[in-house]
Amino acid sequence: MALLAWNVRGLGNKDTVRALKNICVKHKNGIVFLSETKQKRRYLEKIRMRMKMDNGFYVDPVGTAGGLALWWSNDVKMSILAYEKSFIDTVISINGEDEWFGTFIYAPSYDVEKQGFWERLGSLRDDVNAKWCIMGDTNTVASPNEKDGGSTFDHNNAKWFHDFMEKSYLMEIQSKGGTFTWSYQRSEKNVIREKLDRVLSSVEWNFLFPKAIAVIEIPIASDHTPIILLKNGLKKKARTEFKFESRWMLEEECLNIVQEEWAPTEQRNHRGTFRVKLRRTKVKLWKWNRENLQVNGLQGERKLFERMMIIENEEQGKG
Template sequence: MMKKQRYLERLKTKNKFSGSFYVDPRGMAGGLALWWTEGVSITITKDSINFIDTLVSLNGEEPWQCMFIYGPPHTTDKHQFWANFQQIRKNATIKWCVIGDVNIVADQSEKEGGAPVKCSQAKWFLDFMEASGLIELPIKGGMFTWSNMRSNSIAIAERLDKILISNEWSLAYPKAIGMLEATVTSDHNPIIVSL
């Protein structure tokens, strides 16, 4: 077990999570960690450097698909990733939810500061959303989920973290909301889904 995973396992135990799954980073970048508590049954169906695909069952209810995502940060990888992701969605036959850092803003309103939004990247993401029949669950508590931690004229803030849901998922959890929490050490704010 990697040194980083040993640290994460200690943190998981300290915070009373009962289950875990990890995707190792490549070099110093990336890596994913998924933790869950008692009463939540998670089956890992597929994983990659960019996502952990799961079946989630809460307290014995009918399972639904949830994908925890870290979208590629490099432009050269984004188009292929969203095309592949669309194929995964085509094969989904149950309620579906995607949570995480998509690493794309959908339009200029989701960015403040820095260079303008690249329309081609936004189009890849929006095409995926449309073809997949997903909608964004609104997140309360702020517009932007990431910042470059700078101030004044070099400050940049973006809405990179999203919660995407299928219509079936929305009907099963009509009171679900997303919440943006304050960050402590990261340049991303944590997002929480409350059912």
């Protein structure tokens, strides 16, 4: 069972709701945490039922800012211990497993509020041996390599986060996928990217789930990427199934590969030609994806994001 944390930047957009549904179907999430929903619980309840989640808890936004939603299936036993506009603290047991504390956060973005937030969060657990997992938007760049573009890394901004991690004896769960979880484009050539969303855990929680890994999804429908926590790790597949990725359509090279392999030939065996072309196209696309979008992940991620922004700007210009 997977857990999802995502700063959706408003859940009133149909594209965001569609993206959320696709993520839930893909990962079979048993727990879904959404921050900055900007919606009242009456509307969010309708979305929850569409996602086929059995239970829900909400922290309403202040005006049109903020808002938290926490959904979970009946396979999850969950109790709400505390909450405020920036977090929901719970105790969780999944499918009868040992109980652990789960805290879902949307840390404040203003520096003047950060010290108080991390101190309040640290006061939730008196026992440093507690099984504790925290996931969500930390709104903090923890190190220089978690930032690309914009102003230089601010050590003072990260101080309260590091103090919290040290006093609470927490570590960050290993992640897989992109490097950054938030992007902002000021101009065509001025893109800022940072790692703000993450999963933290105590040593005791890691002993409980030693294979746990966080998956950073691709950016879609929000300036924050969804974070998926797989507490039992990635499942190994005996055979890799070929799947055409929708993001490939943003790459010109993908179109060139398809056009080249499906160009007219003089072969008479049309059925054989179809099979050969299909197989060759699959092989070439698989190799191209591995060599250009997976191995060169950072460059591929930057290129993908820039193309998405260009297309979005073009569509807005047409509107």
